[in-house]
Amino acid sequence: MTDLFIGGEWGPAEAGATFTTLNPADGSVFEECAEAGAPDVDRAVAAARSALADPAWAGMTAAARARMLWRVADLVEEHADELAELETRDNGQPLAVAGGVTVPGAAEHFRYFAGWCTKIEGSVVPVSFPDTLHYTRREPVGVCALITPWNFPLMLAAWKLAPALACGNTVIIKPAEQTPLSTVMLVELMERAGFPPGVVNLLTGGPATGAALAEHSGVDKVSFTGSTEVGRKLVHASAGNLKRLTLELGGKTPSIIAADADIDAAVAGNVQGALFNSGQVCAAYARFYVDRRRADEFTEKMAAAAAALVLGPGLDPASQLGPLVSEEHLAKVDSHVRGARAEGAELVTGGRRAGGRLAEGFFYEPTVFAGVTDEMAIAREEVFGPVIPVLAYDDPDEIVERANDSAYGLAASVWTRDLSTAHRLAAKVRAGAVFINMIHVPDAATTWGGFKASGWGREMGPYAIDAYTEVKGVWTHLGGA
Numbered sequence: 033m034t035d036l037f038i039g040g041e042w043g044p045a046e047a048g049a050t051f052t053t054l055n056p057a058d059g060s061v062f063e064e065c066a067e068a069g070a071p072d073v074d075r076a077v078a079a080a081r082s083a084l085a086d087p088a089w090a091g092m093t094a095a096a097r098a099r100m101l102w103r104v105a106d107l108v109e110e111h112a113d114e115l116a117e118l119e120t121r122d123n124g125q126p127l128a129v130a131g132g133v134t135v136p137g138a139a140e141h142f143r144y145f146a147g148w149c150t151k152i153e154g155s156v157v158p159v160s161f162p163d164t165l166h167y168t169r170r171e172p173v174g175v176c177a178l179i180t181p182w183n184f185p186l187m188l189a190a191w192k193l194a195p196a197l198a199c200g201n202t203v204i205i206k207p208a209e210q211t212p213l214s215t216v217m218l219v220e221l222m223e224r225a226g227f228p229p230g231v232v233n234l235l236t237g238g239p240a241t242g243a244a245l246a247e248h249s250g251v252d253k254v255s256f257t258g259s260t261e262v263g264r265k266l267v268h269a270s271a272g273n274l275k276r277l278t279l280e281l282g283g284k285t286p287s288i289i290a291a292d293a294d295i296d297a298a299v300a301g302n303v304q305g306a307l308f309n310s311g312q313v314c315a316a317y318a319r320f321y322v323d324r325r326r327a328d329e330f331t332e333k334m335a336a337a338a339a340a341l342v343l344g345p346g347l348d349p350a351s352q353l354g355p356l357v358s359e360e361h362l363a364k365v366d367s368h369v370r371g372a373r374a375e376g377a378e379l380v381t382g383g384r385r386a387g388g389r390l391a392e393g394f395f396y397e398p399t400v401f402a403g404v405t406d407e408m409a410i411a412r413e414e415v416f417g418p419v420i421p422v423l424a425y426d427d428p429d430e431i432v433e434r435a436n437d438s439a440y441g442l443a444a445s446v447w448t449r450d451l452s453t454a455h456r457l458a459a460k461v462r463a464g465a466v467f468i469n470m471i472h473v474p475d476a477a478t479t480w481g482g483f484k485a486s487g488w489g490r491e492m493g494p495y496a497i498d499a500y501t502e503v504k505g506v507w508t509h510l511g512g513a
């Protein structure tokens with residue numbers, strides 16, 4: 033049983049409510065967690081508000097804050113194996129992903145933002161008034177509610193906690209109800225790093241807990257990663273006190289494979305780009321526009337590579353693809369696949385739940401469709417699963433319009449040997465990140481976020497500092513009072 037963490041104390045929800053998380057590899061109950069209700073949200077907001085004014089935090093030097101964040105990174109690394117196993121059992125991702133990407137990625141994020149603490153500067157501005165000194169200050173936004181999804185729970189928690197705290201905010205983190213456990217452990221480690229009580233608070237729970245935070249007038253900012261549908265709800269929920277809002281939402285990343293691409297390299301990269309974490313990645317390559325002259329070759333090789341991947345429990349070192357996160361999500365993926373078949377897409381491989389020794393878990397066979405057209409739902413809607421729809425194009429000039437014909441704009445990918453093709457497309461595609469001849473990767477040092485319905489604002493790099501600070505202008509008349 034895991035507890036809430038409010039004002040430096042661990043304890044159950046006031047109403048005693050709990051929920052369970054499952055191990056998606058076999059469907060068994062894994063852990064019971066406290067489910068925060070409205071009174072717990074009130075207590076967490078009050079604790080975070082009072083910590084904001086506490087000299088132990090508000091008066092802490094930037095250098096001391098930096099050391100604390102660095103210490104979190106050290107603690108994450110000291111407990112790397114435990115965290116990775118927890119993530120694999122709660123989320124399903126293969127241990128190699130949890131241990132090789134998730135945990136080091138989270139630690140690195142704390143280190144990167146530890147470095148920022150001492151570099152959050154204002155500037156002196158040459159205003160056009162005589163005898164006037166004007167300078168800017170960057171101040172914390174205040175109490176930040178951080179709401180995360182289930183696909184990379186630990187890493188996404190770090191993406192929010194590290195910059196929010198680097199900027200001197202206080203936080204209430206609410207992980208997804210499907211996968212709260214690595215966040216619970218991260219908060220335990222943060223407690224050991226020595227943050228004053230109330231600076232870091234944890235509320236586990238579902239949509240109602242998130243909604244109560246988003247509506248709360250004591251919360252100054254919501255940073256949300258999740259679906260576009262819930263993102264829209266947060267826009268409404270935050271209107272009361274006009275909270276600051278950062279939204280990292282869904283995607284439908286186009287991957288464009290030009291006639292001159294090295295097809296074997298493109299297949300190797302696109303299989304990873306599409307199927308990493310079983311396709312449960314916001315930037316996953318999710319619609320493949322291939323020059324018609326290479327489309328059959330690409331499709332056959334993609335299908336062979338996808339079918340060769342070993343599907344299995346994340347804790348089994350042989351597994352390359354783990355289960356989907358839940359029965360409910362598997363049903364959603366399957367309904368997209370059935371819809372594509374009904375619309376006339378040609379199923380090349382996969383297309384069903386895995387059986388045999390995997391029947392108890394939420395495993396779905398990697399799926400490739402050929403003959404997909406732009407109007408089909410499988411080419412337009414976010415599936416968030418191991419599904420690869422291949423579309424052909426005839427004229428390179430049509431591809432920008434087709435790639436941009438989407439509600440989303442999180443990422444895009446281009447595969448070509450021609451530099452001008454690569455950079456012309458990179459400039460014209462409406463997406464927050466473009467990956468040329470490579471898979472999607474995040475890095476703490478540079479921007480992450482989307483155009484259009486993929487979100488508002490940016491995380492990472494200096495953009496995260498903008499997102500977690502308010503800018504104030506200070507004016508002084510130098511001519512005497």
Ligand code: NAD
Nearest residue numbers: 180181182207208238239242243258259262280281282314
């Ligand atoms: P989700 O929107 O269903 O849930 C995300 C979080 O929001 C959970 O913690 C959930 O409890 C909470 N929530 C649900 N309803 C809420 C409400 N009304 N008010 C406040 N909080 C609420 O998303 P999910 O299914 O957990 O995650 C998958 C989605 O996340 C996909 O669409 C994916 O593209 C997106 N995602 C985006 C990024 C990015 O960086 N852009 C990264 C990862 C995932």
